[in-house]
Amino acid sequence: MFINIAGTSKVSLVLSKVLIKKDFSVGYIVSRSREKATKFVQQIGQGMPVTYDEDFSLRDIVFLSVPDSMIGLIYSRLRKKMSNNVNIYHFSGFLSSEIFEDADEQGWGRGSIHPNLSFASEKIALKAVKKCCFGIEGNEKGLELARKIVQQISNCWVEIPKQAKIAYHLAAVLASNFTVGLAYLAERLYDLYGIDGFEKIIPPLMFNTSKNISVLGVKASLTGPVARGDWSVVESERKLFEDCFQQHADLYMSMIRVLKEIKEG
């Protein structure tokens, strides 16, 4: 089957590099810039570079790999170029595939295929994507093909009920982006108090915690002052937190309440 791609992104580059080694070939690479499309084609070694205004017809699979805010607009620009039986996907974790408004009416497959992975580095992502678990959603036809696509990338996926897409994305934000925010505050404490070795201590600690969550589950992974009931430690650290991070002062007690809920729940 042919995969056509709109948007020369790292996500589409990594996924196409993996899929061309399986049952797929690359068709059109659509970009706002002919140079970028040509470079993309050179990087994967196949495909036809085009810009949005050129004359071409999209069949089999279309990946819209553009910023979430542009997916609807790019879909409306490309929809007249779709042939019968096409299957359209985006990679957003937040948006549902219902953004492809008339796809059901046209008898097209539609879906979203969200890699739970950061594509900040192409090299790291290329390796990691083979172990990545995807969140997929779509209409019946779109889902059927989405399963085949992710089967060939990592063979790991969950199917997200369409009304749960925002909750699914929020969970990823809490677990991934908020963790970065907490690591930032930890690093600031090291800096403020002249403690060396942040990178030797905190990232491995976070890694160990995530390993425990994966093996033991959330509740059994809770350790530290709240789990032990060392309330005098909790109180001293509250004062220090509020002194150091006045603009985020409420965060400490909110988090302590969450930890108590885990302990008591």
Ligand SMILES: NC(=O)c1ccc[n+]([C@@H]2O[C@H](COP(=O)([O-])OP(=O)(O)OC[C@H]3O[C@@H](n4cnc5c(N)ncnc54)[C@H](OP(=O)(O)O)[C@@H]3O)[C@@H](O)[C@H]2O)c1
């Ligand atoms: N980045 C990640 O780690 C990651 C992880 C999981 C899922 N995703 C999802 O993957 C999709 C792509 O994300 P991304 O981070 O790769 O996006 P991005 O780098 O910001 O943009 C992807 C491509 O979209 C095109 N584009 C940018 N601005 C545009 C505009 N105003 N109008 C039309 N096209 C535009 C560009 O391609 P051309 O210059 O070739 O037109 C660009 O290379 C999103 O739905 C995102 O939610 C991303």
